[in-house]
Amino acid sequence: MNHSNPAPVAVITGVSSGLGRAMALCFRRNGFRVVGVSRSQPDFELDLWIGADVTKAEDRLRVVHETVEFGGRADVLVNNAGKGLYATWEEADMEELKSLFELNVFAVAGMTQAFLPLLKASRGTVINISSAAGRLWVFCMGAYCATKASVSMFSDSLRGEVRRYGVRVLDVSPGQINTGFSSRSFGRRRPPDSPGASADPDAFARAVYKAWKRGRKSMTYPGWLGAVLFGVRYLVPGIYNHFSLKMWKLK
Ligand SMILES: NC(=O)c1ccc[n+]([C@@H]2O[C@H](COP(=O)([O-])OP(=O)(O)OC[C@H]3O[C@@H](n4cnc5c(N)ncnc54)[C@H](OP(=O)(O)O)[C@@H]3O)[C@@H](O)[C@H]2O)c1
Secondary structure (H helix, E strand, O other): OOOOOOOOEEEEEOOOOHHHHHHHHHHHHOOOEEEEEEOOOOOOOOOEEEEOOOOOHHHHHHHHHHHHHHHOOOOEEEEOOOOOEOOOOOOOOHHHHHHHHHHHHHHHHHHHHHHHHHHHHHOOEEEEEOOHHHOOOOOOOHHHHHHHHHHHHHHHHHHHHHHHHOOEEEEEEEOOEOOOHHHHOEOOOOOOOOOOOOEOHHHHHHHHHHHHHOOOOEEEEOOOHHHHHHHHHHOOHHHHHHHHHHHOOOO
């Protein structure tokens, strides 16, 4: 227990790999005490690691309890733990669909509800890791897109509701970043090779930290992706559909 330490506390879910790992290291480098949450143990040093499954209500309450015991506060909550699902809507397994929504949507709402008392006390920030796939449909990833569109809508509506407490909400929409994410996804399909898949998790983490510091409400990563997603969705959706269906061998 270290309640006299003035360093802010960031609680980050999904720290055992990928983007969560990179954000934990980045927030630590920038003076945060980081409480990391995942089911398997990370391979790097954290101020506190809590082994928990964020889809379970009792685990979420334990994470709050152990965070209070550890530092008595939470200044940032990063809802990062998430999974993909590669299947057409016709193929998608209903149990996998439910598990996907449990993790990507309901656990995000549950963690936020559980941490709101601490975030209100610190006038803190909720950072939700959504996806570019929440802004533009991707074939064979429709269910994943639906979960991430839900996350971004959750962010945008939550932001207004908690403003009166001084709590901020930052919605983050990354494009493809090389983390091995697709190999851990639900569903039997796997994505075709994509030229965008080599972006660096550490550069992403630095961009999120910078956006938090600047008090931004939303960001895409890389920054230019927002304009591309908008252009494709509203200006040339037919061309996008044509090439994308071909790429997924659905044409
Ligand atoms: N990589 C990309 O291209 C990309 C693009 C856009 C958005 N995103 C989003 O970014 C987030 C992180 O993705 P990533 O690429 O870093 O994936 P990742 O490397 O597969 O990491 C996922 C993390 O979530 C944790 N996790 C999974 N289920 C959990 C559960 N029930 N309870 C607690 N932790 C759980 C995993 O740890 P354990 O298995 O040890 O629990 C792991 O640490 C996800 O929300 C993803 O949708 C990723």
